[in-house]
Amino acid sequence: MNNTILKINSLKSKFEEKITCAFSKIELDNYQIAWKNTQDITTKEVKRILENEFDSIDITIPKSKSTYPDIKIENEDGIFAIDIKSNESQKNPWFDMARLDTIFQERINKYDEEWEIVIKYDSETKKFLDVYFLLFREVVGIRDECNGVKYRPYDGKIRPKSWKDFDNNVIYWKTKEEFLIGIKNSLKHRWKKNIEEHLIPKLNIDEKIEFRKLFE
Template sequence: MEFSARQFARSRCQWLWLALWFSSFLLLDESGFAQAAKPANAREIAAKLDAIKETVAAEVTAALRTNAFKGSYTTVWRQFEDAAIDALERVLPRHVPALAATNFDSGNVGREKNRLADLAIVVGGETVEISIKAARRSANPENDMGTFHDHPNRKQLFADSFTLWVRYEDANGTIKCDRAFFDRTWRFVGKSSLVDGVKYRKKDGNMRPKSWAMFDSGEAFWKTEMEFEAAVKRAETYRANELIKEHLRDLSEEDQRVLYERLREKFAPAAAKP
């Protein structure tokens, strides 16, 4: 069958239009796909977590309240940790579409984890840390929140750090979740009564949390992370000075002499130096 010139032109025009439409569709689809699939970085994930922290806390609270745990306060933290991690792995992807199961590293349930993070969110080679803490409602929390010595290392290891706190009640041998709290870790740290710095335990320099009253109000002692870091430094310096004063007499004569020589070298008048 032979086409007339008009039919040929019409057919050619239709094919050209179809090709243009299909090409534009591919470009739009490719552009849209690239935008949707653009990998988020750890800082973006942290900012999103910060924005939805109240929602995360509420949904994890609801999830944990469905369970009743058996045991003592010395071991129940492990049960709460496993249950909280499971809840977070379900809750977070619902509100942060960029997160998938492959972004979470939670170790083996019910076993000791040889890692720094209870739950790690790994994005683009960077890690956002989520620590899990559990404490009884009947007394203000005194959980370890990291030592002064380890603090700089953790800042290098993690792009950002969050903590999920589980406050629980125990009665008649049954332990139940009262409420969960979720926020950046530094906002949970308490303030020392001895120095204008963070709250800490003297013997090991482990930072300590704020009171339950401040948990409930959502208040923090530090307005910014920069303020918090300055408070860490002040407390660390104060503790070091107090330890020197306390243990100076217990040092051997040789150790005292070494300390003396180092201090003399540092503070010797410039004129006395060769």
């Protein structure tokens, strides 16, 4: 395995410890402000650790919070991404992770590896509860009906696993090979459902014959 991937994986405990410490120091009265700056607080800690652990590394932090990734890492081993997500504990995570129709060209083919930092907080008390540092694929949930990655049907956006899965260390995609199969299963399943529900009912007999020719 790539040396940088191994190194970043080994920093899991350090990332989680330092991020937890950073949020724990925040005054309760300031939590409202803190959650608006979750990415800034987390990025600062991660960047400091990476710079201390690597002799030669380029770290890019985008100015826009909507730009992926929140932390881009480049060195002789390749290009890597760390993204930061936060979600209230009262609801299972439902943040956007990627799109089924673009995940290969925009993510898998672009980065040698990706990680997610997921922060759990209480939306009522504004208190930090926990942080999880995991490979991107380890955060992705499962769609049982097709044994594929979890996604939102209408736009194909990939979704994370539940808090219960996080806390029980449930990982649905233990290898990259399993993850790629899961993506393909969901791609096929989504297209099949879309064709069944939205295309076929609108076709007449002649049009159905024309579409059938595509499979010959």
